[in-house]
Amino acid sequence: MTDKFHHELVVVKDEVLAMAYMAEGMLRDSVAALRTGDRALAASVKERKSALTGRNDTLEEELYHLIALYHPVARDMRMIACSLKVIGSSERIGRYGKDIASVVLETEDNNRLPDIVSALSIPHMADLVLSMINDALKAYDGEDIAYITRHSERDDTVDLLRHTIFREGLSYMMEDPRTISRCTNLLMVARYLERCADHSCKIAEKVIYMVTGERIEIR
Amino acid sequence: MSEPIITTEKLNLWYGDSLALKDVSIQVENRLVTALIGPSGCGKSTLVRCFNRMNDLVDCCRIHGSVRYHGKDIYGTGSDPVEIRRRIGMVFQKPNPFPKSIYENVAYGPRVHGIKDSSKLDAIVERSLRNAALWDEVKDRLNESAMGLSGGQQQRLCIARTLAVEPEVILMDEPCSALDPIATAKIESLIDELKRNYCVIIVTHNMQQASRVSDYTGFMYLGEMIEFGETGRIFESPDQELTENYITGRFG
Numbered sequence: 416m417t418d419k420f421h422h423e424l425v426v427v428k429d430e431v432l433a434m435a436y437m438a439e440g441m442l443r444d445s446v447a448a449l450r451t452g453d454r455a456l457a458a459s460v461k462e463r464k465s466a467l468t469g470r471n472d473t474l475e476e477e478l479y480h481l482i483a484l485y486h487p488v489a490r491d492m493r494m495i496a497c498s499l500k501v502i503g504s505s506e507r508i509g510r511y512g513k514d515i516a517s518v519v520l521e522t523e524d525n526n527r528l529p530d531i532v533s534a535l536s537i538p539h540m541a542d543l544v545l546s547m548i549n550d551a552l553k554a555y556d557g558e559d560i561a562y563i564t565r566h567s568e569r570d571d572t573v574d575l576l577r578h579t580i581f582r583e584g585l586s587y588m589m590e591d592p593r594t595i596s597r598c599t600n601l602l603m604v605a606r607y608l609e610r611c612a613d614h615s616c617k618i619a620e621k622v623i624y625m626v627t628g629e630r631i632e633i634r
Numbered sequence: 635m636s637e638p639i640i641t642t643e644k645l646n647l648w649y650g651d652s653l654a655l656k657d658v659s660i661q662v663e664n665r666l667v668t669a670l671i672g673p674s675g676c677g678k679s680t681l682v683r684c685f686n687r688m689n690d691l692v693d694c695c696r697i698h699g700s701v702r703y704h705g706k707d708i709y710g711t712g713s714d715p716v717e718i719r720r721r722i723g724m725v726f727q728k729p730n731p732f733p734k735s736i737y738e739n740v741a742y743g744p745r746v747h748g749i750k751d752s753s754k755l756d757a758i759v760e761r762s763l764r765n766a767a768l769w770d771e772v773k774d775r776l777n778e779s780a781m782g783l784s785g786g787q788q789q790r791l792c793i794a795r796t797l798a799v800e801p802e803v804i805l806m807d808e809p810c811s812a813l814d815p816i817a818t819a820k821i822e823s824l825i826d827e828l829k830r831n832y833c834v835i836i837v838t839h840n841m842q843q844a845s846r847v848s849d850y851t852g853f854m855y856l857g858e859m860i861e862f863g864e865t866g867r868i869f870e871s872p873d874q875e876l877t878e879n880y881i882t883g884r885f886g
Contacts, residue, residue, distance in 0.1 A: 417882070417883030417884070420883070421883075421884075486842055487882070488841070488845065488869040488870070488881050488882060489869060489870065489871065489872055489877075489878045489881050489882050490878055490882060491882045492869075492870065493870070493871070627871075628870065628871025629871075
């Protein structure tokens with residue numbers, strides 16, 4: 416029976432990873448759409464959102480079943496606790512991807528968006544955030560906390576970038592009020608990216624718990 | 635941890651040439667439930683049997699190291715095994731009531747210890763059956779045979795029989811393994827009640843039972859105490875990989 420349980424754990428972990436990479440893909444594509452003004456790509460990100468929610472619900476149910484049927488303890492329990500956090504945070508990351516895609520679709524003078532996006536260091540911030548998410552998922556996959564040892568410092572950099580983007584955005588808006596609508600949207604994007612970095616930290620915290628049994632807070 | 639009630643120090647036990655316990659050192663606290671888990675033959679039953687000198691009855695058994703009860707070596711000179719077994723009672727895997735009435739099963743121990751007064755015996759029987767959560771089910775048929783009780787009731791009767799001689803420690807060796815889930819749940823609730831007044835040490839193969847009922851858990855393997863600690867920690871994040879592999883079903 417325990418062999419069956421451990422086999423199911425391996426299967427569900429693969430499904431959790433697939434869902435997490437789907438969410439990461441939504442965020443990545445939404446940022447690419449923002450960089451290039453690609454409305455079709457932004458629309459495809461929005462379309463993926465309901466499938467992501469469906470996967471989250473299914474996986475949550477599967478993980479609850481494993482708890483109810485097998486009463487896992489120790490590393491098995493910690494792995495399930497971590498997986499619940501991975502799917503919850505991934506769903507949020509995917510939804511922020513959808514929100515960024517909405518900015519692309521809803522900004523009227525959309526072909527002027529890429530210039531301001533680049534000027535505001537949003538691509539740099541997005542690359543940092545995506546690398547944090549990827550490393551948190553690699554750590555989960557390989558049960559290897561080496562990938563996430565610097566997550567706290569990386570999150571500090573992301574927070575700093577958000578403040579920088581806010582100040583830069585303000586300057587643009589003061590200089591040219593016609594940019595207000597675009598810039599306020601992009602300040603929201605910076606906020607979404609910062610929240611995605613926070614979610615990668617939440618995943619990293621639970622990976623550390625899964626691997627070591629220690630509960631720590633990544634600030 | 636407050637003052638321990640039972641302490642073992644470098645306890646080694648041989649059955650003939652076979653080493654069954656190896657350097658076991660633990661401290662058991664009063665008014666808590668301590669569970670011993672581990673695969674078959676790991677020494678957990680042997681260890682609890684050391685606590686009330688039940689292994690004295692095994693011819694080829696040799697013991698080195700110490701078992702202290704309130705700081706006194708129970709294997710020391712002048713130690714009285716009968717008195718030790720009164721203070722440290724035991725409940726076995728299979729309910730083993732005497733082929734007598736329910737009343738006589740409970741009154742037997744106090745009688746052996748010299749209580750003759752029937753009103754005193756009545757009070758002991760009622761109190762013991764109440765404490766074993768059996769009184770309401772048997773109060774109208776105390777003079778009927780104990781053999782007519784269900785398995786779960788028989789086991790609670792055996793617990794009442796243990797309580798009748800006013801022990802301080804109750805050792806339970808797989809007390810639920812012959813019982814159905816409902817009877818098991820009743821015994822587990824009873825264990826939770828008993829720890830208010832007694833020290834309970836339970837040997838169990840059922841790890842979920844250990845996690846449900848105990849405050850401290852010891853994991854044994856090949857005669858050694860691999861890990862001993864708070865039950866919540868042992869089942870969430872044990873220190874030893876061997877413990878983790880056992881409780882997650884990776885061996886055993």
